[in-house]
Amino acid sequence: MKELPQYTEDQRDCLQEIVNVAMGQAGDSLARLLEVFVTLSVPKIQTLSPSEVRVALRSFVDSEYVSAIRQSFHDSKGQDGLRGEALVVYGDSSFKELAELLAYDDEELSEGLEQELLLDISNVLNGACLNGIAEQLGEELVYSPPSILGQHVPVEKLFQQDQMRWEMALSVEINYSLEQRSFNCDLLLLMPDTAIDYLANKLDEILEDD
């Protein structure tokens, strides 16, 4: 078994601050979309192996069933650059909160409408977050259009029809509180080991500048 690449404490701190700034931008976009004030919390960042991802997801989203959106990204350097899949995963209870906030009522919320809502919110979160990260790294990323990976499926099922090849996930656990409500989602950046090394080098460059 291949050993999981580990980031140093400095690299992790650097990445956390980069994600923090990106999450602030995503939170602002979400606040504008929902017309509420969004309370941000410190995103929890960890690197996980594929088997650890399932366990971490289950405990974080605190829900048997989840819905998830995927979007692939890459830079112009091809195989050796920064690339991977960004996944936004919601627990079913969190998703219901979001639908209520956007004033959808239960009867109205057909599968089609729900897909639209999932794609819209994920686009805002993913777009702002990935753009924010890329900008600070001095990278230009290209994205595929977002698509639905699973809707109301058990966590285990998400990764079953797994066409993605990835060795490590960078898990960014995000908690947004909206006035009296709160919802969690997990942004997972799934990357092959070449991209993980590439990112580590980028972080080192930023740290050397400081």
Place this chain on the structure above:
Amino acid sequence: MAIPLLICDDSNMARKQVKKSLPDGWDVDITYATNGVEGMDAIRNGQAEMMFLDLTMPEMDGYEVLDHVKAEGLKSVIIVISADIQPEARERVMAAGALDFIKKPINKEKLVGVLQKYGLL
């Protein structure tokens, strides 16, 4: 005499970025805090005639620090430096007594600009 300056942010990199953005040759005596609780201790110790304050932190966040400073009647010129770019976040910290609000990522131009604006240099 050197100005007691507090830099309060949970990220080591963010603290270094603030330090790097300070005006050249500015005579300050810097204290670092990694959350609001440590920040409050430093303020009570007189180590924060001026302070650069992050909002999103563990233990005690920046909003709570502003509330405590006001409630305890402490004197500190507080400039918030945050990734929370919602217009309402700015309004809230200004109402809570902050002098100004700078959006992250910080750089020398932004920081020096704010200090000049208030005649603090």
